[in-house]
Amino acid sequence: MIRDRQRATNVAILAVFCLAVATTIEAVAQASDGRFRPLRFVDFVVIIVMFLTVTLIDLVKISVPQTTFNSIFGVGGAAFVATTIGYGAIAGIIVAGISTLVAELFARREFQKLVFNVTQLIVTAGLAGITYQALVGDTTHVPLSSTKTAIAALIASLVYLAVNNILFSFMVGTAIGKSPVTIFLANAPGSLLQNITLPPIGLLLTTVRELSPLTVLIALIPLLGPYIAMRGYREIQLQIQRTIEALADTVDRRDITTAQHSERVANYTRQIIDELGTIRFAEAEAIILAARVHDLGKIAIPDAVLLKPGKLDEGEYWLMRQHPVAGDDILQKLSIYKDSLGVVRHHHERYDGRGYPDGIMGEEIPLGARIVSVADSYDVMTSDRPYARARTISEGIEELIACKGTHFDPKIVDAFVRVLNRQHAPESSAQRAPAPSVVSAPVA
Numbered sequence: 001m002i003r004d005r006q007r008a009t010n011v012a013i014l015a016v017f018c019l020a021v022a023t024t025i026e027a028v029a030q031a032s033d034g035r036f037r038p039l040r041f042v043d044f045v046v047i048i049v050m051f052l053t054v055t056l057i058d059l060v061k062i063s064v065p066q067t068t069f070n071s072i073f074g075v076g077g078a079a080f081v082a083t084t085i086g087y088g089a090i091a092g093i094i095v096a097g098i099s100t101l102v103a104e105l106f107a108r109r110e111f112q113k114l115v116f117n118v119t120q121l122i123v124t125a126g127l128a129g130i131t132y133q134a135l136v137g138d139t140t141h142v143p144l145s146s147t148k149t150a151i152a153a154l155i156a157s158l159v160y161l162a163v164n165n166i167l168f169s170f171m172v173g174t175a176i177g178k179s180p181v182t183i184f185l186a187n188a189p190g191s192l193l194q195n196i197t198l199p200p201i202g203l204l205l206t207t208v209r210e211l212s213p214l215t216v217l218i219a220l221i222p223l224l225g226p227y228i229a230m231r232g233y234r235e236i237q238l239q240i241q242r243t244i245e246a247l248a249d250t251v252d253r254r255d256i257t258t259a260q261h262s263e264r265v266a267n268y269t270r271q272i273i274d275e276l277g278t279i280r281f282a283e284a285e286a287i288i289l290a291a292r293v294h295d296l297g298k299i300a301i302p303d304a305v306l307l308k309p310g311k312l313d314e315g316e317y318w319l320m321r322q323h324p325v326a327g328d329d330i331l332q333k334l335s336i337y338k339d340s341l342g343v344v345r346h347h348h349e350r351y352d353g354r355g356y357p358d359g360i361m362g363e364e365i366p367l368g369a370r371i372v373s374v375a376d377s378y379d380v381m382t383s384d385r386p387y388a389r390a391r392t393i394s395e396g397i398e399e400l401i402a403c404k405g406t407h408f409d410p411k412i413v414d415a416f417v418r419v420l421n422r423q424h425a426p427e428s429s430a431q432r433a434p435a436p437s438v439v440s441a442p443v444a
């Protein structure tokens with residue numbers, strides 16, 4: 001399956017590359033019909049400065065991580081729109097292509113990602129420029145100076161946004177085996193700010209150059225505002241997530257036998273979600289985020305209880321059963337976990353209602369909590385613990401099946417058993433459960 005995805009990704013990259021070549025040929029053909037305003041020396045200066053600005057911005061662009069892929073936030077889009085509409089598709093292609101290439105080389109991006117990111121921007125900027133030129137007829141008019149040019153500029157901006165988002169969704173979807181529509185919807189909230197603000201700024205840049213081309217250089221400076229604000233916001237979000245996950249890992253490592261437990265549970269959770277295939281992308285992300293820190297509340301459990309090798313007494317058992325509530329209390333204060341709360345609080349509920357902390361049952365238990373419950377229990381069963389040796393994969397599967405309808409949601413057990421059977425068949429009866437692989441790598 002991974003090999004199939006790799007092959008599909010290569011074909012998709014080749015398709016985008018061919019599209020970039022076709023776009024460039026069309027842009028050259030369109031520009032060679034002589035209806036375009038010749039560029040002055042000062043225009044070249046502005047284009048070069050625009051190029052340098054975009055390149056510098058690209059070098060420090062913001063990665064917006066999700067559990068499955070990374071979105072990128074940068075303000076280069078404003079300069080791409082300004083160049084391709086203000087100075088023609090060829091200028092847009094050159095600025096977008098070369099600046100992205102330089103940024104990708106500095107970032108030492110893998111060859112595949114480099115080719116995709118460069119060609120994606122060439123197609124995006126090129127098609128926007130071609131659209132504007134085709135609608136206006138020539139480049140002697142100032143964008144936004146008449147209804148006709150304003151509408152043409154607006155349509156060209158929409159082409160820029162649509163092509164950019166569609167190609168990104170298409171490529172990421174191909175690489176990770178998800179529908180492009182799913183990726184598009186998942187990426188939309190994170191990219192909304194740049195999608196709404198950057199094209200208009202680009203259009204204003206093309207207009208102010210009529211005052212004096214060098215005015216564009218001054219007008220580029222305010223771009224730093226949204227960039228710095230977004231960068232700070234994203235960094236804080238990322239640092240919060242990393243801190244919480246580091247705390248969860250620290251809790252795991254308090255007991256040598258549970259090291260990396262949360263990481264494995266998150267990966268089992270992802271596999272179950274993929275197998276079920278019916279959970280919306282955003283909900284899946286929230287469940288996986290929660291699975292990664294599901295035992296965070298154990299931070300409130302003293303070593304004497306958490307690491308006790310023998311049976312817990314009644315008081316100790318009560319204390320232990322408070323950890324989902326303690327985890328929920330911590331995460332409630334953090335907005336990035338606002339959709340993950342029920343998962344952490346209810347991951348020890350049972351399908352028959354005999355679990356804790358609230359004793360809810362069946363479909364009352366949040367779907368994510370029912371999934372994490374299965375993933376968590378399987379990892380506990382198949383790992384060595386102070387009180388029990390690790391069970392084999394077969395024994396783990398048998399136990400999951402035996403607890404269908406009592407401890408676990410039957411359809412989730414069925415999905416996970418299908419995953420495990422696929423991964424481990426034919427399997428030696430003495431084989432122990434290996435750690436699942438880390439999540440799929442981000443693409444762009």
Ligand SMILES: [Fe+2]
Nearest residue numbers: 294295347348
């Ligand atoms: Fe737990």
